[in-house]
Amino acid sequence: VSVQLTKSTEKIGVGLIGCGTVGTGVVRLLQEQAEYYAKRLGRRLELRRVLVRDPSKPRCNGMVDRALLTDDFESFIETPDMLIVVEAAGGRGLVSGYVRGALDAAKHVVTANKSLLAAEGAELFALARKRNVAIAFEASCAGGIPIITALLFGLAANRIEGLYGILNGTCNYILTEMTQRRKTYADALAEAQDEGFAEADPALDVSGCDAAEKLSILASLAFGAAVETATVACEGIDRLDLSDIQFGAELGYEIKLLAIAERSQDQSRSPATTQQAKLSLRVHPCFIRGDLPLAQVHGPFNALAVYGHALGHSMYVGRGAGQMPTASAVVADLLNVASGWYPRAFSEMNVWLDQQPPAVLSDPDDLTSRFYLRISARDVPGVVAKVSAILGQEGISMGALLQHEVAAGQFVPVVIVTHEARQGAVTRAMKKIENLDVVDGSPVCLRIVDLPAG
């Protein structure tokens, strides 16, 4: 005990870049839990300097002494006895320079910045390795859920076979509102904006790009291969029709925007192989069975289902955004880095993201899945006959068919669920179906993702 008491008089200097929502949350935790963290760590975390754009503005709800604020990076980085820099500013540009400057000055870096890592991760990790410091980034993916910790350490014995993530809380909130309250996409989006879940410009979220950035980081860790965000095939939720969500519910499915990374199916059967896996990487809305735990992840919550070759299915659920959930992950990283084991874990476990070979992608047309198709039919018997013929030509067999009575003379929605089929074959069939004269407009096609039994 005496050793600890002596140690607890020591201090570990921390610098903070950015004092917006997340930065304020970090400062709040460091102040309110100071005693608890000092006891855990045997040393005291001390905020030494805060880099902000305008030091004359009150920052961090007045919790930070103005004397600590600076807008000058050179002065910030030269703060004495500053061991760790927390980057809570977000974005790239200037911030990228700050992070590089901090690493170059041999500071450990804790960051929540997924965009920066997704785009420049390899370069940043190379720099960190050169300077023998850590980049900790638990908060960059799925907010407060300790999923990076799980992938790097808790699941270390497993060859990962697949990741299935709900990684964007805005999209999940919108889909939950559409599903549970039968709102249209436009109404649900407007409400998400009112509630503060969605940005004024929601494009990054609803297009799936935000989830794709997170997936590229998670897949790199899980598969030991460098994944570029641009190689993730991406479809958003902005063109989803409420009627498809309702038809899906009738069939026992729930709609989710899933970020998926999986070994191509022929390879997942021999997980022991050391040859580099071919990966399927994609973000798209899809149906999953309604009785899966993943289907019950509602509203702003995030989740990641992971399939390991030894463990099988495991799943991690929690808040993927927001001030305190994000600060929870940032401060966990800070504690783990401050204790000295996290930098060591990075070097000893070879988890430097710059040392991975580039990911090898599987051909998207080779992906097999069940599919949900909705066709707007002028003449139901004629459509079913012609559509069946086209599907048959492409080797696709039908599993279920759903059609409701409507008033005569209207276009009738006909819903078809296929058995397992190749993506390439379905794409070709959809083009032929669209050209049928008894069909109105483009058919709707959504994948039904059957999570492995694991």
Added chain:
Amino acid sequence: VSVQLTKSTEKIGVGLIGCGTVGTGVVRLLQEQAEYYAKRLGRRLELRRVLVRDPSKPRCNGMVDRALLTDDFESFIETPDMLIVVEAAGGRGLVSGYVRGALDAAKHVVTANKSLLAAEGAELFALARKRNVAIAFEASCAGGIPIITALLFGLAANRIEGLYGILNGTCNYILTEMTQRRKTYADALAEAQDEGFAEADPALDVSGCDAAEKLSILASLAFGAAVETATVACEGIDRLDLSDIQFGAELGYEIKLLAIAERSQDQSRSPATTQQAKLSLRVHPCFIRGDLPLAQVHGPFNALAVYGHALGHSMYVGRGAGQMPTASAVVADLLNVASGWYPRAFSEMNVWLDQQPPAVLSDPDDLTSRFYLRISARDVPGVVAKVSAILGQEGISMGALLQHEVAAGQFVPVVIVTHEARQGAVTRAMKKIENLDVVDGSPVCLRIVDLPAG
């Protein structure tokens, strides 16, 4: 890269105690993933010795060279260059002596042995601390789910407010069968035994004792207080009646055997306090809302819902038992200990389990909850009037009432759902109700656990 190649020629010696189901899984992973682990670790894990009861029997499916087998602990522990001992034998008695012997010989220990840790954890950790070695125990609770890693590191910034776990796969399997296939307890248990989920003597599982042991370990970590298994209030599933599960389903609830550890309710409102929390510790069957993700954890799966003061709700799901899921956790520990950071994390993060003050328990009678009551009534109007009066005397108000038509002259089940009430008041009311002449037998009383909104 050249540094890694040099390092990978180095070897880390591993000893294994016990080569039954889990031990065989560990050996299988070490052999089948040898290249992958060597690449991760930069060094090769090498199985040097295996301690078994009878070295003449073929062990580990013939994967282990007979020359490595011994039944002599002295010879085992003196094996040269053996840095880490994996204990996969289970139980206490002799095994306790082996683990103490290994720690005393300054070997790091990896164990899946919850009973040993729950009973002797503090002594073992004191010994480990004295010898400056680690005890890693991810596999001791919830099998392959990396929940120890999450509590120790991923959630380190949080003051934990509550744990709600499905920690026994046998019970969860039985309850799932009762719920989904309307089997009786006896039939579901027999089936679990046929399927290999339940032991021939299921008492430890169905009584809740197994879950209580795991809870005592998890609660010690989460709350920084030493929890003795005997202080966990324990009710099993063996007296559950199928009709209660069905009435619960009608009301929108799912039955689960939950292991619960929470700060007493008055204290959870001020999580920043450094004074030691009063804890409520219990394992009992209860109803939870059917639309919660936790309610969708079916069959042999385990799950732990954790409430942190910063993160709020997070949940971890996966297989809680079985050869490869357990081996997944054991080998993750082995990799993390072999890398050198896990021992360091233990010393730097002050997570030695022997240094905690004893847990302070809250008064069980002070626990508030909603309650499900089922009364067997001879005369429904008379019973409802008399029961209402008794509940009113105890300050308990009724939320819902459910009663089905039955043939005349039979006893009629009357189901009552209370609003929030104190446990002590409900216990008193139940005694009075039992004594009513219009009531047959003992009323059934089950808690309805409302997980925090978080």
